[in-house]
Amino acid sequence: MPSLQSFHKDSLDWNDDPDNNCEENNVSTISLERARTLLVPFNGKDRLQLDNASDRQEIAIALKALVAESDYQTLGVCAETAAAGYAALVQYLAAFGYTDGQDFPQDCGSDKEPIYIKFNTRNSQTYAEAYSGPSRGVLVCCHAVSEGSNTDIYGYLPLNLFD
Numbered sequence: 001m002p003s004l005q006s007f008h009k010d011s012l013d014w015n016d017d018p019d020n021n022c023e024e025n026n027v028s029t030i031s032l033e034r035a036r037t038l039l040v041p042f043n044g045k046d047r048l049q050l051d052n053a054s055d056r057q058e059i060a061i062a063l064k065a066l067v068a069e070s071d072y073q074t075l076g077v078c079a080e081t082a083a084a085g086y087a088a089l090v091q092y093l094a095a096f097g098y099t100d101g102q103d104f105p106q107d108c109g110s111d112k113e114p115i116y117i118k119f120n121t122r123n124s125q126t127y128a129e130a131y132s133g134p135s136r137g138v139l140v141c142c143h144a145v146s147e148g149s150n151t152d153i154y155g156y157l158p159l160n161l162f163d
Helices: 032-039 053-068 082-095
Strands: 072-079 115-120 125-130 137-143 152-157
Touching (some): 053 137, 053 152, 082 115
Antiparallel strands (some): 072 137, 137 152
């Protein structure tokens, strides 16, 4: 399986990022309490459907706000195929402000069986294996090194949350 070797965290100070319109994505206006409340239904057991664009955007904004309050993250992706799994991983990492130093190859393993991919943003380590479980989606585990940072798990979130 391919690995990501050089992801780097961009500034997550949304107000200083010229490519990020805070008014459009409301990251700077959502409270952490509201963000946590929105993500409570994503309890790691069930994947809820986000049927409309407004709900999807609100969950995406909440997740980005909480990720910005953590020191690093571990993402667990459960997908039907390797291509779908790696596509979701890249989208989530980009949404969280990480930039890719290496693209995934077009042929990234078997596309005939479900896959589990784990990626740690602290050390850029990737692990992937065949997955026979029923879950599909992304788990985002926020880790804290410094006091006061966010530590929690959010998911299963839709693979296409950031489409």
